[in-house]
Amino acid sequence: xxxxxxxxxxxxxxxxxxxxxxxxxxxxxxxxxxxxxxxxxxxxxxxxxxxxxxxxxxxxxxxxxxxxxxxxxxxxxxxxxxxxxxxxxxxxxxxxxxxxxxxxxxxxxxxxxxxxxxxxxxxxxxxxxxxxxxxxxxxxxxxxxxxxxxxxxxxxxxxxxxxxxxxxxxxxxxxxxxxxxxxxxxxxxxxxxxxxxxxxxxxxxxxxxxxxxxxxxxxxxxxxxxxxxxxxxxxxxxxxxxxxxxxxxxxxxxxxxxxxxxxxxxxxxxxxxxxxxxxxxxxx
Numbered sequence: 001x002x003x004x005x006x007x008x009x010x011x012x013x014x015x016x017x018x019x020x021x022x023x024x025x026x027x028x029x030x031x032x033x034x035x036x037x038x039x040x041x042x043x044x045x046x047x048x049x050x051x052x053x054x055x056x057x058x059x060x061x062x063x064x065x066x067x068x069x070x071x072x073x074x075x076x077x078x079x080x081x082x083x084x085x086x087x088x089x090x091x092x093x094x095x096x097x098x099x100x101x102x103x104x105x106x107x108x109x110x111x112x113x114x115x116x117x118x119x120x121x122x123x124x125x126x127x128x129x130x131x132x133x134x135x136x137x138x139x140x141x142x143x144x145x146x147x148x149x150x151x152x153x154x155x156x157x158x159x160x161x162x163x164x165x166x167x168x169x170x171x172x173x174x175x176x177x178x179x180x181x182x183x184x185x186x187x188x189x190x191x192x193x194x195x196x197x198x199x200x201x202x203x204x205x206x207x208x209x210x211x212x213x214x215x216x217x218x219x220x221x222x223x224x225x226x227x228x229x230x231x232x233x234x235x236x237x238x239x240x241x242x243x244x245x246x247x248x249x250x251x252x253x254x255x256x257x258x259x260x261x262x263x264x265x266x267x268x269x270x271x272x273x274x275x276x277x278x279x280x281x282x283x284x
Contacts, residue, residue: 002171014084035266035278040134056181056241057126068099106163148241161251179245184237203273
């Protein structure tokens with residue numbers, strides 16, 4: 001039988017890659033990189049062979065989708081930030097059987113989901129940035145789940161999370177489950193970015209305070225209260241991808257019955273107006 005051995009909410013900001021390049025950001029994101037490496041080390045110690053990543057950079061307008069190709073190899077240049085992420089190499093094995101099983105289970109549960117094996121369907125950087133660093137510590141298979149969902153509700157994403165858990169349990173895979181996305185996500189306007197040192201600041205003090213409150217809830221294990229505010233939080237604080245990655249994470253962990261006390265492995269930091277962190281959700 002398979003199992004989810006570790007789960008986490010992780011950042012994927014482009015400045016992580018830039019932190020290892022010459023320039024004004026060199027070294028500035030090392031704590032976030034270290035957080036990724038620590039998560040990968042723990043996943044390795046727990047025997048994880050596959051990373052299932054709920055990616056808030058994979059935008060979909062109908063249905064839910066899973067990239068379950070047998071291998072992912074190429075160079076990534078971000079169409080969103082080509083000045084930030086360019087020619088980043090990647091080479092990761094896939095887990096087609098698990099991806100297909102997740103899609104089938106979600107569909108059986110009433111949420112139409114498709115699994116794809118297409119060499120021309122690229123991975124998004126919400127998957128590739130975390131794996132760029134985590135693969136240094138542990139080379140895992142990759143399954144990517146669309147989590148920038150424009151016409152979907154959180155109850156559907158909760159069901160996709162439940163399908164992830166059920167499909168993993170019925171498999172022979174040990175899984176690291178990642179919700180890849182920010183906390184608040186109000187990016188600075190173009191005209192305000194540079195005057196406010198946008199790379200290293202938050203665009204809204206309200207968002208920062210709510211982010212910190214959420215992190216406190218997670219550390220205390222008060223997930224039931226958090227889930228009551230998830231919809232409002234995603235809306236009023238511009239949660240990345242409407243925080244469907246987070247709904248999937250909670251669906252897989254038991255929703256409001258989940259009581260785990262989270263561990264912040266990268267302290268909260270602002271980036272381009274948004275709120276970022278790496279947080280481990282212990283699997284109970």
